[in-house]
Amino acid sequence: MNFLLSAEQEQFCGSVARFARDVSQSGRRRLAFDADTDFLPELWHDLMVLGVGRVLVPAEHDGVGLEMIDAALVIETLGGAATPVPLLGHLLATKAIALAGDAGQQAHWLPRLADGSVISTIAIEGPDITRWNLHGEAGQLTGTVKSVPAGHIADLIVVGLKDGRLALVENGPGMVATPIDDTDRTRRIADIQFTRAPLVPLPDVPGAAAALVDAALVLLAADAFGGANACLTMASTYAQQREQFGRPIGSFQGLKFQLADMAVDVEPARGLYWYAAHAYDHVPAERSRMAAAAKAHLCDVYMKAARTMIEVYGGIGYTWEFDAHLYFRRAMFDYAWLGTPAEHRDRQAALAAWSAA
């Protein structure tokens, strides 16, 4: 048994972590947060130089063909520093094309997604595939998808259609992406209106849409763990530095117990998200259930940790100038996007076949 990261995985996470730390410390995170758009092309360039775009791309298309756990570790690391990059949708669109694209589609798009010269995202109507309603007819798409991550930035959109079919739409005529003044300004979203937009279907690979949704849930859980763990570290560090009544506030038992409870919430949750990511590639029978359980649990944990962290900071944590609320905002995104914890607990229960004997 070996439930550990390899030396290569740790090294890769280390280089992503250095990038993420530099983005926040250099003020570029704040720049993106305050700007009208979160997209800073040089950040995307620097991130792609690290090879992050290649993780889920097979070797024959200029990728490194790694697993969901590797993508999740990258997302966790970036989430831990609230890094404003449009990677979540990009990795998911990449996975969709790797899962369902035909040889021509893969050969055309995957190398471009691997090096980030094309930015992509996914536009799906929630986690329940049976409720997807968009129709693609005669190579054209008409309809609206709300809350598409980086929908206004992406060059290529993987769209979820009725009956769990997937299709590609390129940003161009027939597509209007309206950016939203959103709560999480580090991962902006747009509502997309398609009007007879040219559409290229991906081959109907059974289970591809479900696998895409599961991948999204795993990556959201990964971001939530990275964020929650950062909240724990930030709050513990601040509690050691901030003094009141002549001593560090972290010496008061009330605060100690609050932080200890936060640690009890956060640290074991790593095991659940790792296992969900591991099961994605290695335990097919448990994939969907573990993805649902991880999304529900980790997003709850993150929301609670972000709340406690801001409470520990006190007044400064509630200000716009101080960056603590970036984590609260990301926790709100992870909590709500593609289904709330309660929705996923319903799925977790249904997939467990919990029914009367």
Place this chain on the structure above:
Amino acid sequence: MDLSLGTEYEAFRAEVTGFLAASWDKSRNRDPGAVAAFRATAIEQGYLYRSIPRAFGGSEQAADPLRARVIREAFACAGAPGELSGPGPSMLVPTLLARGTDWQKHQFIRRTLLGEIVWCQGYSEPNAGSDLASLRTRAAIEGGEWVINGQKVWTTDAHRADLMFVLARTDPAAPKHQGISYLLVAMKQPGITVRPLRQMTGGSEFNEVFLDDARTPLDWIVGQPGEGWSVSKSTLKFERDNLAGTDRIEQQFASLVSLARKAHRSGQPMIERDDVRQALAKIEAHVLAQKYASYRQTSMNLAGREPGLIDVLGKINGSNIARRIATLSQDLIGADGLAMPGERRHRGGDNETARAQSKWVNQIMGSLAMAIAGGTSNVQRGVIAERGLGLPRDADMRTS
């Protein structure tokens, strides 16, 4: 990442299973002679007491938590007698191995492992609970032996124990952690009175122990006089298997799901209610999180690395999960929870249902014990904050 045990351990499992098939007859599990003979053979084979030298009755194997896990699972599966638990094998033996004299090791370890000597632990006192080092039981040398006076409490198994390992104050002038000694004392003597305490479950597992001029030989001290605090903290870091506790939690959760399947309210199976399904899903996530966090913890230990925070979280996390399971089970059994454990008035008729309800009432109350015994959850929170998160230590609240 690789969560399988691998071929080496699957081969080992086959070896252990083969041994059990050849050497253990389940129908003889109430025959003390057969049980003792089997244990001796299992030790000889290297399956039990793996950390203990052969000279003292163990099987002296290289540390390997995964082998230990395979053995534990195979023995449980065959219903075969495994290692004895309780304060003797789990606390006194490691302490003697670390700090005892040769004579003490030879005198006590083998017989403790075989169950020939039963021990109880004389630590807690009425006024020394979480603040154990403030204990007041005194020991002094009189007439060439130790004479001990005081009172111990929460003493599990005191009513059937042969010996007690006792923390007693031997130097009242020294700072509180430094004036304590670790003594071994015979229970069957005029100076010792044992009074059972009845728990809120109705059962009696622990006792009060009164020491009035209890006596023990001068050399029945472990470590030097005044070293008792550090002696009591000596543990062996051998094959720490963090998975054992997780197995129990998983079994409890499985019982909870089957209770939800059987329980009905207004004609509806409880497991079909949305609120019950949400609650089960929440608890399951905690169970899975703890399970796979302990896989990582075990893997870290195997790789010789420090697992970090998770090491100090396990106890309180387990207590929290037990509380969540207990709380949901109250919703599931409803008014059947009004009768005490063992009470036959449980509605539902047949004995099996009554036994199951009795078991749940016991678990609802018993889950509290997990949050108290061996360091309360608030003591755990202090440890997590200070050792896990590096917050300032409270000098007045030293617990180690």
